[in-house]
Amino acid sequence: MSRTALLLLADGRFPAGGHAHSGGMEAAVASGAVHDTTSLEAFCRGRLHTAGLTAAGLAAAAATGHDPLALDDAADTRTPVPALRHIGRRLGRQLLRAARATWPCPELDHIAHHRPGGVHQPVVLGVAARAAGLTPLDAAHAAAYDSVGGPATAAVRLLSLDPFDAAAVLGRLADDCDDVAGEAADAAGRVATAGTTVLPAASAPLLDITGEHHAAWTVRLFAS
Amino acid sequence: MHLDHPVTMPHRHTHSADPRRPDGSRRALRIGFGGPVGSGKTAAVAALCRTLRGRLSLAVVTNDIYTQEDAAFLRREAVLPPERITAVETGACPHTAIRDDISANLEAVEQLEQELRPLDLILIESGGDNLTATFSRGLVDTQVFVIDVASGDDIPRKGGPGITTADLLVVNKTDLAPYVGADLDTMAADTRRQRKDLPFAFTSLTTDDGIRPVADWVTERLTAWRSEAGR
């Protein structure tokens, strides 16, 4: 495996559309739930252990080579809210474009061909990781980190937070990210024999609800 | 209100986005409109639509900073049917969406192309940014940078990638020059110095047919784009 490929895939500058999304942060800031570094950390920790864990499981399973279309269905099952399904597929399409340019391979073409509307972003992330020669655990790490990196960046923009404080939050979450990735990869290792139902299905109902509301705002900085 | 060097305009051949559709026909020409907030990008796009829609199949992508304001304006003004106008959200970073991570804009462009084919021309308006914000060549085939005389007549002298490298520079709101004490001759001289042989146009878009020099340039670009198809 190439450690550098993992850095590239997980880099916020990888051109896959993430910069326009706050992962629920914009709604959390608007409601006052996130207003300083402490509340940012609480938000990120919560997102990591719910949406992040679920995404990491899907990504790891996709990186094992499991059928991405079946995993896309599993992602739908784990995403009850239409707005977030829509966003998940849109980000999936955008990541697919970047991944096909970076690590061209038949597996990525297969997704584009069979699901022109896109598959959920974590599934694409896993297939891209595999295409880059990475392991399921690597894919889980990328997904776990992605689940907190985006919201933290968004909080810096939305609240004019000190960027060093936001970086320190991510630094303190590193062990949690590792744990989440490990748990996700373990579950993914059982998918081939036990099916997708063994994948984590942790949800954050408030993120679902605010995600649906946010999609209907007429004035907003972030697409989600 | 003149257009310098209309014929010597250099043609770019470095299209990183495939200029052909899968069936081999040439896709729509994609023109980016960049420049600071308030300089007249939306006004230019609206005027171009009104001028060209009778003979060309057009679509517009807007990149608003925090609303769908530009798209809403264009729809309200009915410069094109609503299905021909798409708004892209830029997450507080308009230059990222047109340069560093163009994936959302490419999606919008390709979807318009697919749903409205055949399209001749897609105009992509940036969210408005600083003087360094230019469009990626992976997103647009050619780009226009719009500044205005009311933001200071020293802007052409300051330069920056938009002013020096855009395929067309538009210096707009010449009608306001007397009110803001802008010296158009100095602006023209600075512009010529910054741009060497690249074309520019001084416009007043609130004047009847004020868009003419830009519309002529666009038409010329489209002709060149189509003739490249034969090669």
Ligand SMILES: Nc1nc2c(ncn2[C@@H]2O[C@H](COP(=O)(O)OP(=O)(O)O)[C@@H](O)[C@H]2O)c(=O)[nH]1
């Ligand atoms: N006086 C004058 N106003 C203009 C001209 N072009 C645009 N405007 C006005 O300038 C304002 C900003 O224009 P707009 O096109 O929205 O700028 P954008 O932010 O670059 O899209 C609007 O109120 C326009 O009506 C012009 O040539 N002269």
Ligand SMILES: [Mg+2]
């Ligand atoms: Mg505008």
